[in-house]
Amino acid sequence: MFLDSLAMIALAYIFGFLYYGLYRNISARVHGRFGPSLAQSFFDSIKLFLKENSTNFGWMFYAGPIIMMIGAITTLLFIPYLNGSEHLVGLSQYGNLILVLYLMVLEPLGNAMGIGSNGNPFGVMGITRGLTRLIGLELPFYIAAIGLMIANHSADIGVIMTNQSEGYNAFTHPLLFIGAFISFLGFMGKSPFDVVGAPQEVYSGPATEFSGKFFAIALSQSAIFSFAKLLLMVNLFLGGAQSLVELVAKTFVLFLVAVLVGNVYARFTTAQSVEFLVRVPTGIALVGLLFV
């Protein structure tokens, strides 16, 4: 079980950074640039990890990225990778979808604790924006999750995944999928819901004061967490995957759509994004819920 979990974390780490590299490349092409090499983010994270921290704001400042990493890893380990496989299941038999939804909040909370302790008002401004946006962001996703749990009469991610042999939930419950997907864009930190880390408005975003290995941890957990979120979407709506190749293909399609949408839309302000999320995707998902 331990090796299985380690393999899950390693795969998420590699694919997470690979996708991040792709994101930077695709965005660059959209902007008419060439962009960095694919493995650049991967090297960045290792380089940063070997560097020393420049400033020390006390132990709570350091605990922030560690809590974020715990959030990312625990979320990942409670989501099975493959459909019907004994491998790469992690601890998914000990958890369920409700638990995963709560573990996903640990990352923003860890971020909030770390940033809050450094005394930089701009960082906390970003955090408040993030937590406010979370109000709107979680609502459509929760509704979709509730719909799926009621339809499958189970909160077990494995059960929801295997019950899709006759048709993916994305097609049998299209409205729930649309609602959840718009939320998912926000969870991935893509436009138009990326005001939290907006470098122009909030001077380099919430991560203003991190440096060295703690910045590396923050980056790595973001890669692992992105992959966990892609994995969750694939398992819930796209029927999971029988093999790693299928998993990569499905997560990549989802990721590509998210990146392209993110590149097209301009940024919402916090109030705008909450209002939009509470009106449009929530409304769509609620109608979908009524069909269930």
Add this chain to the structure above:
Amino acid sequence: MFNFAMTPLGNLFFGLTLIVFASLLLIKNERRDLPLHILLFASLGVIFYASDLITLFVGWEIMSWSSYFIIAKSARIETLQKYIIFNLAAGFALLGAIVLIVAFAGTTLYGEIDFGKVPEALRVPITLLLFVTIAIKSGIMPFHYWVVDTYEESDHIFSAILSAIISKAGIFLFIVIFSQIIGYRYLHGSLFDILAWLGVITSIVATFKAISQEELKRLLAYSSIAQIGYIVTVLALLEGSGIEAGLYHTIIHTLVKLLLFVNIASIIYITGKTKFSQLGNLLYDYPALFILLLIGIIALAGMPPLGGFNSKFLIYTTLLEKKKALLLVAVMFSSASAFLYCYKLIYGIYLGQASGDKEGYRELPMSFYIPQFIAAIILVLLGILPSLGIALFNPILGSLGFEVSSYSSLFELHTAFASFNGGVLMGLFGLVFALILLLVTSMRSKAVKVRDRYDISYCGETPDPQNNLHYGYGMGQELRRISFIRVILENSTATYWEHISKLSGDSSVMVKKLYSLGTQYIGLFILLFFTILLFLGVR
């Protein structure tokens, strides 16, 4: 005359009372009135162990009055008036319901009351009267009007008792009267559906109100209202599993509010300040208090791996089982919004920049830590052994005639929808934390300790003491830009109650006028009275 019985339900509530009172009495507090506290404690015992309706009512009244005199020591007269008017109304409503039940059932003993003897037409009014009592005591909207001011102005330690225990008297009354005395088969489900929605609307509104508060204790008061909203919602499903989830959340909320109110009381004791805008950056001065508050808010937010997640999980799965999807959406929405006030609480006090100097701070007696430690240890324990709560509730469910939940191990919390293992969860958290810590500390680092708090990235400028760098003041204000939250924040039931108060004032003036008329008019009224009597007699 008075009848008592030891029941599993009474034992649970009295056990909680004992934990709260015993741990709080250890705190040295020169403003505490011990006889009144003992009277209050005794009255709670009377309520929880009563086995006839009259005893219950007597206990209820003593509880309301003894807490009135305790609150009177520090509260303003308006707050006291609000408190007593609402709680008298609760008492009268309870008395009315009891009189109606006893008049038809012919007995006051819980075990002998047959609600089937009460005529159909009276069952709804009795239920409504009991709703009013429960809603007032537990602070369900629109009867929460007295709660916030009372919590804010009470003695800081007594607020913990108010929130942790006294608000639970309403929950206890709900379970005892509807499931034990009346029986669910005689109740109208539609009325309880409305109550369930009232509960969840209460929690949503109170959550947003809590986020926008500037006073520490007002935030906690609104948070109490919100949390009890969940309990009422899940109890109003009229299910055994609903009682289980409600009781679990009762335990968690009692412990969390004991911890948080004592923590806030400690901060107020040390600093003498009560607003977020006056505090900040106390983390490194009081790290133990910070960690205790962190445990408290993790449990309050219902985050794994602490006990708070268990009760949220049971609430969600109970709503899922009953297919109350919209209710569940509303509960989850409120629950997701609660992260913001949890963060405001910890950031405003312990993180960020200090507002003002730290001179004149008093040293905190060790006794303030004891209640917090007790609550924190139980919350962690429940996180590892989630089915400990189920083991505790099974005798209660059995005694009330519901199906008992089964569990294979104390580590695992099992429901029809899903299960999770608290031991594995806590173990994983511990392991990952230890591994990362090992990885990080194994490399030597020469990071420069920031001495000057103003040494931060500040858009290329250097902030000086004139810049207010503590964001705790403004946090939650920007929510007003979101239209539906603005509607919630700008409206309150105060205008509604003030209207009622004005109406009753005007009508009392009219009645008073009758008495201040001349003697000739009084003679006229007497004549009129007898004429009407005569007229009725002839007919």
